[in-house]
Amino acid sequence: MNHSEVVDILLVEDNPNDAELTIRALRKRNIANPLHVVEDGAEALDFIFCRGAYAGRDCSKPPKVILLDLKLPKLDGLDVLKAIKADEQTRAVPVVVVTSSQEDPDIKKAYALGANSYVVKPVGFEAFLDVMSSLGLYWLLVNQPPVK
Amino acid sequence: MTKRFTAPTANPILKTIMEAGDFGILVLDADGRIVAWNAWLAERTAVPEAQALGKPLSDELTGAPQSTLDLVADVLATGRPRLFSPVLHKILIPFTKPSHQAGRISPIYDERERVSGVVLFINDVSPVLEYERFATSEAATERREREEIFQAIGHPTFILDKECNILAANRAAAAVTGCSAQELTGRKCYEIMHGAAAPPAGCPFVKLRTTGVMETAETEVETLNRVFNISCTPQFDDAGELSQCIHIAMDITERKQAEEALKLSEERYRAFVKQSSEAICLFEIDHYPIDTALSTDKQIDLLYAQAVIRECNLIFATSHGYDEPEEMLGFKIGQIFPRLAKENVAYLRAFIENCHHISDVETKEIARDGTVKYFLNSLIGYVEDGRLVRVWGAKQDISRIKQAEENILTLNLELERRVLERTAQLEAANRELEAFAYSVSHDLRAPLRAVDSYTQILVEDYAASLDDEGKRVCTVISESARSMGRLIDDLLAFSRIGRTEMRRSPVDMATLANSIFFELTTPKERGRIDFHIGPLPRTQGDPALLRQVWMNILGNAVKFSAKKERAVIEVGCLLEGSGQTTAVYFVRDNGAGFDRRYEKKLFGVFQRLHSSMEFEGTGVGLAIAQRIIQRHGGRIWAEGEVGKGAVFYFTLDKGV
Numbered sequence: 001m002n003h004s005e006v007v008d009i010l011l012v013e014d015n016p017n018d019a020e021l022t023i024r025a026l027r028k029r030n031i032a033n034p035l036h037v038v039e040d041g042a043e044a045l046d047f048i049f050c051r052g053a054y055a056g057r058d059c060s061k062p063p064k065v066i067l068l069d070l071k072l073p074k075l076d077g078l079d080v081l082k083a084i085k086a087d088e089q090t091r092a093v094p095v096v097v098v099t100s101s102q103e104d105p106d107i108k109k110a111y112a113l114g115a116n117s118y119v120v121k122p123v124g125f126e127a128f129l130d131v132m133s134s135l136g137l138y139w140l141l142v143n144q145p146p147v148k
Numbered sequence: 149m150t151k152r153f154t155a156p157t158a159n160p161i162l163k164t165i166m167e168a169g170d171f172g173i174l175v176l177d178a179d180g181r182i183v184a185w186n187a188w189l190a191e192r193t194a195v196p197e198a199q200a201l202g203k204p205l206s207d208e209l210t211g212a213p214q215s216t217l218d219l220v221a222d223v224l225a226t227g228r229p230r231l232f233s234p235v236l237h238k239i240l241i242p243f244t245k246p247s248h249q250a251g252r253i254s255p256i257y258d259e260r261e262r263v264s265g266v267v268l269f270i271n272d273v274s275p276v277l278e279y280e281r282f283a284t285s286e287a288a289t290e291r292r293e294r295e296e297i298f299q300a301i302g303h304p305t306f307i308l309d310k311e312c313n314i315l316a317a318n319r320a321a322a323a324v325t326g327c328s329a330q331e332l333t334g335r336k337c338y339e340i341m342h343g344a345a346a347p348p349a350g351c352p353f354v355k356l357r358t359t360g361v362m363e364t365a366e367t368e369v370e371t372l373n374r375v376f377n378i379s380c381t382p383q384f385d386d387a388g389e390l391s392q393c394i395h396i397a398m399d400i401t402e403r404k405q406a407e408e409a410l411k412l413s414e415e416r417y418r419a420f421v422k423q424s425s426e427a428i429c430l431f432e433i434d435h436y437p438i439d440t441a442l443s444t445d446k447q448i449d450l451l452y453a454q455a456v457i458r459e460c461n462l463i464f465a466t467s468h469g470y471d472e473p474e475e476m477l478g479f480k481i482g483q484i485f486p487r488l489a490k491e492n493v494a495y496l497r498a499f500i501e502n503c504h505h506i507s508d509v510e511t512k513e514i515a516r517d518g519t520v521k522y523f524l525n526s527l528i529g530y531v532e533d534g535r536l537v538r539v540w541g542a543k544q545d546i547s548r549i550k551q552a553e554e555n556i557l558t559l560n561l562e563l564e565r566r567v568l569e570r571t572a573q574l575e576a577a578n579r580e581l582e583a584f585a586y587s588v589s590h591d592l593r594a595p596l597r598a599v600d601s602y603t604q605i606l607v608e609d610y611a612a613s614l615d616d617e618g619k620r621v622c623t624v625i626s627e628s629a630r631s632m633g634r635l636i637d638d639l640l641a642f643s644r645i646g647r648t649e650m651r652r653s654p655v656d657m658a659t660l661a662n663s664i665f666f667e668l669t670t671p672k673e674r675g676r677i678d679f680h681i682g683p684l685p686r687t688q689g690d691p692a693l694l695r696q697v698w699m700n701i702l703g704n705a706v707k708f709s710a711k712k713e714r715a716v717i718e719v720g721c722l723l724e725g726s727g728q729t730t731a732v733y734f735v736r737d738n739g740a741g742f743d744r745r746y747e748k749k750l751f752g753v754f755q756r757l758h759s760s761m762e763f764e765g766t767g768v769g770l771a772i773a774q775r776i777i778q779r780h781g782g783r784i785w786a787e788g789e790v791g792k793g794a795v796f797y798f799t800l801d802k803g804v
Contacts (some may be wrong), residue, residue: 015594017594017595017597017598017601017602018594018597018598021597021598021601024605070590071586071590071591099590100590100591100593100594100597101586101590102637102640105582106586121593121594121597122597122633123593123596123597123600123629123630123632123633123636124597124600124626124629124630124633125597125600125601125603125604125605125626126604128597128601
């Protein structure tokens with residue numbers, strides 16, 4: 001992947017099926033914004049802070065939205081969230097927690113750490129399509145990003 | 149006239165009689181002239197012999213009264229002697245001092261037996277009379293005094309003769325018998341006192357008659373219902389024979405009663421003190437009672453210096469490690485109640501400052517073997533004239549109780565530790581459960597989503613390659629995956645109910661039930677359902693959880709009555725319990741009902757009594773409702789009949 005490319009959507013998802021279904025849902029609703037998938041928390045942070053494998057990336061162009069799964073290998077989704085919200089540069093980037101978990105403590109913790117939204121992935125495909133596409137529409141088209 | 153008498157002084161015998169006789173001698177001749185006048189007379193009349201001689205008696209010189217002169221004349225005339233008494237005549241010849249005189253006038257015969265003169269013998273009897281008068285009045289006084297004493301004796305007193313006859317009775321005797329002294333006199337003593345015909349056994353008078361000395365006896369006097377101490381004192385006549393007896397009856401009824409009472413009191417004291425399970429002891433204050441006006445510190449000093457055990461019971465001794473109470477007599481307070489222990493001094497201080505009284509206070513004391521004993525101690529001090537004279541102590545050995553308390557304390561600590569341990573275990577289990585729920589919700593849902601989604605993709609992208617049966621199979625796969633998703637969601641919801649914290653606040657059940665019914669139903673459904681809601685009392689509970697209960701139960705009512713043409717759903721409440729504090733809410737429907745045999749299964753997780761073709765659902769709703777009601781301390785149950793409907797009841801505390 002060309003790291004100098006601008007990425008609008010960063011999808012942090014370890015489950016390749018869910019990643020594929022998410023991309024499919026967005027595309028199906030004609031959301032064709034550039035999207036990049038990372039599979040664990042550590043890689044997500046490398047991408048966001050332009051380091052490691054992503055050292056060449058232009059840090060001045062953060063994604064318009066980060067779709068973050070909570071249950072991730074290596075570094076937990078909440079830790080990723082904490083790191084993003086702790087940094088001056090990245091704090092403004094909208095983070096939508098997209099997860100299968102309906103557990104109250106996770107929702108509370110995510111909001112406490114500064115998540116901009118919390119979405120539970122439905123089991124049914126139609127419902128999943130609806131949720132993911134409206135998400136993309138809202139954050140990419142309706143919402144005004146802080147950084148132009 | 150010739151002198152016919154020679155002077156008596158010529159004869160020595162007569163001279164001696166005249167001069168030394170202790171009486172007056174006066175001789176008159178036949179003519180009544182004084183021929184002799186002895187010195188005794190001269191001294192008492194202050195008329196010297198020389199002046200008197202030759203003078204007539206009537207002369208003013210002697211002052212003799214006419215009666216004397218008449219007596220003299222009579223003797224001279226008749227020749228018979230006359231006696232003179234002080235009673236009749238009072239006086240013969242006045243003396244210079246008042247006097248009572250006795251005497252005789254004797255004629256003097258000559259050789260021819262003619263009366264030739266008279267001799268007057270005069271005696272002054274004043275001293276004799278005075279003595280007699282004195283003696284007479286003395287005897288009277290003595291008699292009177294004796295009578296007064298007899299009467300004044302406060303105890304009934306008789307004078308008895310040898311045969312028990314009452315010779316005299318005093319006022320007290322009259323008062324006590326109710327008879328006058330006259331009525332008593334002459335009667336037998338035993339008749340009066342005992343109403344008997346003979347002296348009673350042990351009668352002191354009967355004894356006295358043989359012993360001859362004073363006898364006493366305690367005698368019950370039946371006629372008066374009183375007890376007397378009778379003393380009989382003998383009196384003897386000049387011949388030494390028993391003449392009479394002084395019989396004094398001292399009423400000792402009150403004393404006897406007091407003695408009885410004292411005996412009883414003593415017996416009671418012995419019984420209580422000796423038998424008591426409390427340790428009892430008496431401290432006496434040696435030397436000198438403690439002045440209660442002294443400072444508390446000074447009083448404590450004196451208690452330690454002077455309070456000594458005078459008496460104690462067996463329990464007291466044994467609780468201090470001694471075998472016999474006698475071993476502890478004489479102990480000073482400090483020997484069992486060491487002053488080094490601050491609490492002991494504080495205890496005595498409280499005792500003094502609380503008016504020398506203190507009760508049920510724990511103290512630490514030292515037994516003989518040096519072990520520390522715990523007592524529940526009480527002290528009562530007796531203060532006389534502002535001075536503490538003695539102190540009674542009573543105490544219970546609570547060493548065993550203290551030991552038990554300590555054991556309980558240890559057990560409690562152990563229990564607490566175990567509770568903490570268990571709590572930690574429980575918390576760990578809860579955390580595991582949460583992790584499990586998290587894992588279930590996260591890990592199980594993703595593959596399900598994949599199953600459903602990829603099946604959809606298959607249908608969408610490869611529709612051309614699938615025949616109708618292939619498409620039907622895809623639908624079944626999708627539906628099954630979604631159904632499993634719902635099951636997982638419900639299971640998670642159920643497990644969450646048990647783990648979430650409850651927040652209690654007042655809940656308006658009527659408003660809640662009503663709004664939920666509207667949430668659950670469409671206007672069209674409401675047109676088919678007769679919904680009745682009675683007055684529902686408020687309760688105290690977690691609003692979100694109670695909302696879930698109504699949701700599930702009302703939801704069931706709506707769901708299971710959906711096939712009725714006219715559905716009737718009734719919501720109401722009964723009150724039960726003493727004080728009507730428990731609210732029994734109920735929801736009644738006329739829907740499908742259920743078989744009573746399966747009532748128990750109703751509230752189990754994933755237990756369904758109807759097929760999902762008939763009524764959809766996962767079978768978790770009632771299990772959740774039951775768990776919520778149980779967490780609120782209530783009960784939930786159901787009644788029903790197949791095809792006729794069901795009633796669901798649940799109880800909650802009525803809110804205030």
